Amino acid sequence: MAVLEIEQLKKSYGTQNVLDGVTFSVDSGSVYGFIGKNGAGKTTTMTIALGLLKPDEGTVRINGEPVTYGDTKTNKYVGYLPDVPEFYPFLTAGEYMTLCADVSGLDKKESKKKISELLEMVGLENNKKRIRNYSRGMKQRLGIAQALINDPILLICDEPTSALDPIGRQQLLTVLKKVKEKTTVIFSTHILTDVEAVCDKVAILNNGKIVKQGSVEQLKAEVKTNQWTVVLETEEEAGRVAEALEIHPELLPAKQTGVKVEGTSESAADAMSIILNCLHTLSVIPVRVERKEPTMEEVFMEAIR
Amino acid sequence: MQLMTDYFAILLPLIILQLILLVTAIVHLVRNDRLSQSNKIIWALVIVFVNIIGPIIYLIFGRKED
Amino acid sequence: MRGYGAFIQKEIRENSRNYKFFILGIIFAIVGLLSPLSARFLPELMETLMDENITIILAEPTYIDSWLQFFSNINQIALVAFVLVFSPVMAKEYEKGTFIHMVTKGLPRLTIYGAKLTVLLLSWTIFYLISFLITRAYTLYYFPEGTSEGLFISVGSLYLFGLLIISLLMLSGVLFRNSYAPLLAVGGGVAVLFIGSIFPVIERWSPLQLATRNVEVLTLQSTDPAFTRGAIITLMITVMFIITGGLVFRRKALQ
Numbered sequence: 212m213a214v215l216e217i218e219q220l221k222k223s224y225g226t227q228n229v230l231d232g233v234t235f236s237v238d239s240g241s242v243y244g245f246i247g248k249n250g251a252g253k254t255t256t257m258t259i260a261l262g263l264l265k266p267d268e269g270t271v272r273i274n275g276e277p278v279t280y281g282d283t284k285t286n287k288y289v290g291y292l293p294d295v296p297e298f299y300p301f302l303t304a305g306e307y308m309t310l311c312a313d314v315s316g317l318d319k320k321e322s323k324k325k326i327s328e329l330l331e332m333v334g335l336e337n338n339k340k341r342i343r344n345y346s347r348g349m350k351q352r353l354g355i356a357q358a359l360i361n362d363p364i365l366l367i368c369d370e371p372t373s374a375l376d377p378i379g380r381q382q383l384l385t386v387l388k389k390v391k392e393k394t395t396v397i398f399s400t401h402i403l404t405d406v407e408a409v410c411d412k413v414a415i416l417n418n419g420k421i422v423k424q425g426s427v428e429q430l431k432a433e434v435k436t437n438q439w440t441v442v443l444e445t446e447e448e449a450g451r452v453a454e455a456l457e458i459h460p461e462l463l464p465a466k467q468t469g470v471k472v473e474g475t476s477e478s479a480a481d482a483m484s485i486i487l488n489c490l491h492t493l494s495v496i497p498v499r500v501e502r503k504e505p506t507m508e509e510v511f512m513e514a515i516r
Numbered sequence: 517m518q519l520m521t522d523y524f525a526i527l528l529p530l531i532i533l534q535l536i537l538l539v540t541a542i543v544h545l546v547r548n549d550r551l552s553q554s555n556k557i558i559w560a561l562v563i564v565f566v567n568i569i570g571p572i573i574y575l576i577f578g579r580k581e582d
Numbered sequence: 583m584r585g586y587g588a589f590i591q592k593e594i595r596e597n598s599r600n601y602k603f604f605i606l607g608i609i610f611a612i613v614g615l616l617s618p619l620s621a622r623f624l625p626e627l628m629e630t631l632m633d634e635n636i637t638i639i640l641a642e643p644t645y646i647d648s649w650l651q652f653f654s655n656i657n658q659i660a661l662v663a664f665v666l667v668f669s670p671v672m673a674k675e676y677e678k679g680t681f682i683h684m685v686t687k688g689l690p691r692l693t694i695y696g697a698k699l700t701v702l703l704l705s706w707t708i709f710y711l712i713s714f715l716i717t718r719a720y721t722l723y724y725f726p727e728g729t730s731e732g733l734f735i736s737v738g739s740l741y742l743f744g745l746l747i748i749s750l751l752m753l754s755g756v757l758f759r760n761s762y763a764p765l766l767a768v769g770g771g772v773a774v775l776f777i778g779s780i781f782p783v784i785e786r787w788s789p790l791q792l793a794t795r796n797v798e799v800l801t802l803q804s805t806d807p808a809f810t811r812g813a814i815i816t817l818m819i820t821v822m823f824i825i826t827g828g829l830v831f832r833r834k835a836l837q
Contacts, residue, residue, distance in 0.1 A: 261686050263836055281832055282690050291686040297678040299592065300581070301599040313588030314689040343581055361687060519626075526619045526720055530612065537608050540601075568612065575601040576667065 213272075214239045214288075214365045214395045215260065220269035222255055229255050231419030233269070237412075239364070242391050244406040244427075245399040246511060247416035253399035254294070256416070257369050261291055274364060287315070290358030290394070294370040296350055300343030304335045304353055307342060308360060315361040322360075329356040333386060348379035355386050359394070366390060368398035372405050384409050403507040413507075415514045423514040427507070434505040434513055437479035441472045441486060442499040455489050462486075470498070534568060541571035550580045585689045589697035597701070602667050610709040613660045614716030617651035622724045645728025646801060648721040652713075653740060653796045660713060661744060664706065665751055669764040671698060672755035681836050695756070695831045699824065702748050710741055732803035736796040739813060743792040746816050747771075749823035756831045789816035 215237040222230040237243045258264040262283030271278040273285040312322035333352035372380045414424035453467040465474035476482035562570045754767030778784040791812035
């Protein structure tokens with residue numbers, strides 16, 4: 212079932228079309244990566260989904276209910292973590308969480324337990340400091356805890372990792388993985404290694420449109436250029452192999468550097484069979500034959516080309 | 517004599533209020549680690565010598581906490 | 583309702599921890615003390631400062647002088663300080679994006695607005711009351727012959743004028759993101775009232791009467807229709823500002 216459905220979303224500021232017919236949906240129980248360059252319209256899309264911004268056209272549904280501008284009812288299903296979360300600096304984490312629980316209308320008794328659970332999960336339990344003394348990473352972790360206070364079925368995170376140091380990022384991704392068991396997560400990012408680390412599915416946004424979406428494996432499989440490498444024992448052998456491979460039109464030009472021959476092809480499987488055949492006829496025993504998985508980076512670069 | 521009692525009846529609470537204000541501002545200033553040493557000295561002078569207004573201005577604009 | 587209570591608690595914590603309540607408490611108390619003090623001792627002070635060759639005849643001060651000082655001090659010190667201290671009431675939250683967490687958790691915007699307004703109105707009420715009670719006590723002590731006839735209306739009307747100012751403070755806070763905008767709006771609003779008072783037609787309907795004619799009401803121990811009209815107009819504008827502020831905030835972009 213789709214937790215979040217976005218249809219034909221359009222938004223422009225003046226003459227600039229930020230969103231130009233964005234359509235995609237997020238199924239429940241997945242971590243959904245929302246990828247795009249800076250300024251591609253990721254934040255705009257998320258803000259509209261939260262009812263904080265009015266779209267020019269199009270609809271957003273959360274859990275089947277339409278999102279309206281202003282006080283939207285759908286917010287009770289949603290947790291939100293903005294890119295640079297700011298909380299009331301004069302409160303402690305515990306006080307802030309209590310405020311959030313009261314605002315969400317949680318049961319008083321339940322909320323106490325819930326708050327200590329969540330603060331423990333993000334490693335802020337027993338922290339008596341006021342939020343004004345928190346580091347960026349601590350605020351981000353508190354951000355996750357407050358976003359989960361109402362047991363949302365959809366957690367919206369806006370570039371949650373971009374402002375963090377490597378340790379903070381690792382912690383945050385771990386928390387996101389934990390959350391995944393109960394909650395559907397959609398997070399926008401331009402850090403593609405994070406996408407590979409936690410996402411099941413992605414949508415790529417470019418020029419106000421979704422240019423690609425699907426599961427990570429599926430998108431990688433679709434990538435046209437596959438890299439391959441053959442490593443040989445001597446340069447002489449490498450030269451022979453490179454020469455022999457040149458005549459095959461399926462392989463794009465191979466390049467020899469030292470004992471290594473590298474190249475790309477449109478189909479990894481074809482390339483492999485040609486290479487293995489070639490090595491066999493030349494009776495050369497390679498040190499290594501390798502076919503490189505396309506990375507998310509390549510998927511992304513190809514999608515926005 | 518009556519004048520003196522009259523005078524003190526109202527002057528005393530006024531002085532107490534001023535002292536509370538002064539002490540609160542000074543205590544906050546001493547504990548404030550967001551100000552540099554030289555800024556602290558300037559604020560201390562303002563708090564002590566600008567009657568009533570000094571401590572108030574410090575507590576509103578000088579705390580640098582948010 | 584729980585959200586309302588929780589947000590009020592947050593506002594109270596904010597204002598106490600940021601020393602706002604403390605500062606205003608002290609200022610209003612000082613104003614309460616200063617008014618009877620200057621009424622009682624100003625003539626004596628003048629005499630000592632004056633050249634001995636010049637003899638001026640100073641009327642013996644009365645309880646009216648004490649209240650005269652009270653009204654002008656509230657107007658010029660306490661109310662100004664109140665507006666100064668609370669002018670960032672909305673701007674700070676707009677700027678930091680702290681409303682967003684509350685709104686996305688389902689706290690209705692009108693609840694936020696209502697809670698903020700409640701805290702401002704309550705603060706004004708309590709601080710004004712403190713100031714009033716102090717002045718009242720010392721006035722009774724220094725000028726026991728004074729009467730309390732007309733006091734309620736003259737003091738109450740200034741209180742009402744304060745409510746008008748607060749509703750304008752909230753409305754301008756909602757409208758503009760800049761934290762100084764409410765200062766300008768309130769200052770501009772009062773300036774408009776003063777300019778309007780040049781014209782007798784407007785003067786007889788103006789809310790400004792509630793802040794300028796207090797002594798007159800106290801002395802005469804009665805009001806005239808113009809004053810009553812001013813009070814009714816003030817009440818109407820206050821309610822209108824409050825409602826408008828709420829409606830605007832409901833549709834206001836928070837980012």
